[in-house]
Amino acid sequence: MNESAALAHLLEPGMLTRADLRKLTELSTPTISEVLRRLTDAGLVNVVGYNSGRPGPNAEIYAANPDAAYAAAVSVRDIGASGAPSVVAALCDLTGAVRARVESRVDFLQTDPKTALVDVVAALRTEAGVPAERISHVQIGVAGSYDSKAETIRHVDVHGFGRPGLVPEIAEALGTHVGVDNDVNLAAVAERRRGVGRDADGFALLWLGQEGLGLAIDIGGTLMRGARGGAGEIGYMPLYAPDSTHRKVDLQDLVGGAAIVALAQDHGVTGRTPHEIVLAAAADPDAAGEFITQLADRISVGLAAVIAVLDPSLVVLAGPVAQAGGQTLLAAVTSALRRAAPLESTIAVTTIDDDAVLLGALDAGLTAVREALIASIRDNQA
Secondary structure (H helix, E strand, O other), X not given: OHHHHHHHHHHOOOOEEHHHHHHXXXXXXXXXXXXXXXXXXXXXXXXXXXXXXXOOOOEEEEEEOHHHOEEEEEEEEEEXXXXXXXXXXXXEEOOOOEEEEEEEEOOOOOOOHHHHHHHHHHHHHHHHOOOHHHEEEEEEEEOOEEEOOOOEEEOOOOOOOOOXXXXXXXXXXHOOEEEEEEHHHHHHHHHHHHOOOOOOOEEEEEEEOOOOEEEEEEEOOEEOOXXXXXXXXXXXXXEOOOOOOOOXXXXXXXXXXXXXXXXXXXXXXXXXXXXXXXXXXXXXXXXXXXXXXXXXXHHXXXXXXXXXXXXXXXXXXXXXXXXXXXXXXXXXXHHHHHHHOOOOOEEEEOOOOOOHHHHHHHHHHHHHHHHHHHXXXXXXXX
16 A cells, blocks of 8 residues: 555656655655665666755655556547548557657558557557557547447447457457547546646536537546446437427537538538538638528537536537637637526637547546556555
């Protein structure tokens, strides 16, 4: 327990002396010295410098050994213009520093997902010069819901990823732990750690993607995933008009990528993708006419339902469409929501300008690696 407590402190602030650790852990000086000896012998902690600013002998400064373990993240992104999903991956060390990042186009009609993911992790290892046994966890983000009990990805459109047994096969081929989560959930992990959700007691994140929609629900830093991982599949939320009760319309039909393209055609807004369309409309709202206003009205339909059920203090608009619309779309959505319902949640646009899904997968993978290291120390001392 003493070793795990000391390592936990060194993993977060790092760069601590024996005296610093003694204060943080409230352990005696001899105990801290023995703890640091064991952690150093195990290769988990290094002496990284000396503090010469105090009277007496220079105090050794300790930090977690960044090469003790690594986490890999793989994001299977939305289908691009080429028709092949883009796979983006990164590798970070125990301190969270990114050591490698690769991106490739994969046609999953021709390539099995297991082969593709094993190959991309191998590419990360090669770029970073890291041995396979040092990668302790691989976190996969995919546009689907992961049923952890059945170890199966559901509601996924990327060919091959819904195959039962795929995730255990990937774990066996890689020889390490593999985690899978919905891409929007991982974006919320990044938002909690790095974005506007950092200080919120909880928030809902609405993902407006090039193709589909998604919702992540953060409650005090814990994500709501549901019984089978399907919480947040808001694109399936049915909508019915009074004069068409026998025709099922989903929120996806209102705000999904195809709907945005159709709405843009109605208003003469040009662009090859929903991202390009919304970017152009936000840059010149006058030329776009009512496009932004009508898109905001549609988005507010989904948000009103989310807020009415969850009453979050904050709603974050994220994904390529939300980022393309920026403050222009945010203002329009805020106004539309006030017209739709007397709800008081704050609406914000994400401030993360990198691949939020990949960053969230790195954060989740790193957390898993650190928790496993601390648990292993506890088990060894038991």
